[in-house]
Amino acid sequence: MSADSPSASAVDVPSGQPARVPTPPPGDPRLARLSLNQWTTRGWSLREAVDGCVRAGVPSIGLWRDKVAETGAAEAARIVRDAGLRISSLCRGGFLTAREPAPRAEALADNRRAIEEAAEVGAPCLVLVVGGLPDGDRDLTAARERVADALAELAPYAGRHGVRLALEPLHPMYCADRAVLSTLDQAIDLAQAHPAAQVGVVVDTFHVWWDPQLPQAIARAADRIASFQVCDWILPMPADNLLARGMMGDGVIDFRAITHLVHAAGYQGDIEVEIFNADVWAADQDAVVATMKRRYVEHVV
Structure with missing residues (x-):
């Protein structure tokens, strides 16, 4: 019997616990907006x-540039198109905080x-992780100003290519090395200097669930929400905090509350599951997708 059969005895990964709900079959209307971010099944090629x-009836996929590079953007676009899938996003651009002229120009x-790649594959948005502090730098204000300066150059270029830049605020523990934007409000402040069609924001549950201003920030974001990503915050946190993302339901996040806020703000796009977790990557990837579908209908929608 297929692991995707609603009557099959299924086990969730990576928890090893019996599934609490049947696996939604392909065509289940509850899956209509579900997107698999490629990094959730990192072991798979594009x-x-x-x-x-x-196979699983997941209608959308979020692409990563390294996976696209393995086939080339044109071939990646063809593969996705021929399969009848949507592309929810391309990850990632960013890292825009360099002080010196040469690394700034390179970034x-x-x-x-990355904008050109997003246009070629047909991704509606390019997710930007803006970068942390350069080595030896302690000036957060100046780093954020450099991000704003870079956006002033990149946003019109993205607009000409029909691509929306999606600023992703990261949890404050990543402020030093990955993203000097730590709250959704900070991302909205930067985005509002540009047309909404050129610059939006990402609401990623892992990064924003803790923010006491989150309800107001999501309402404020409104049509700036370019991507909605979900995964859980698990404890204890692993030694590598990049791999602290868990399967929905394995941690502490109230997904339905955040989903309600995002929908109320007017977002009608795909809901992308993006999990960085060594145990998830080590598991059978079809079992990961089956668990993802069950947890999505159980906890998110």
Whole structure:
């Protein structure tokens, strides 16, 4: 019997616990907006991830640039298109906080390439992780100003290519090395200097669930919400805090409360499951997708 059969005895990964709900079959209307971010099934190539989505009835996929590079953007676009899937996002651009002219120019050039790749594959948005403090730097204000300056150069270029830049605030523990934007309000402040079609924001539950101003910030974001990503905050946190993301229901986040806020703000796009977790990556990837579907209908929608 298929692991995707509602009557099959299924086990969730990576918890090893019996599934609490049946696996939604392909065509289940509750899956209509579900997207698999490629990093959740990191062991799969782009083609394998697309085939996995088709088998499972997941209608959308979030692409990563390294996976796209393995096939080339044109071939990646063809693979996704021929499978009948949507693309929810391309990850990632950003890292825009360099002080010196040479690394700054290199970062801008790479982001222009990323915008071109997003346009070629047909991704509606390019997720930006803006970067942390350069080595030896302690000036957060100046780092954020450099991000704003870079956006002033990149936003019009993205607009000409029909791509929306999506600023992703990261949890404050990543402020020093990955993102000097730590709250949704900070991301909205930067985005509002540009047309909404050029610059939006990402609401990622892992990064924003803790924020006491989150309800007001999501309402304020409104049509700036370019991507909605979900995964859980698990304890104890692993030694590598990049891998602290868990399967929905394995941690502490109230997903339905955040989903309600995002919907109320007017967002009608895909809901992308993005999990960085060594145990998830080590598991059978079809079992990961099956667990993802069960947890999505149980906890998110």
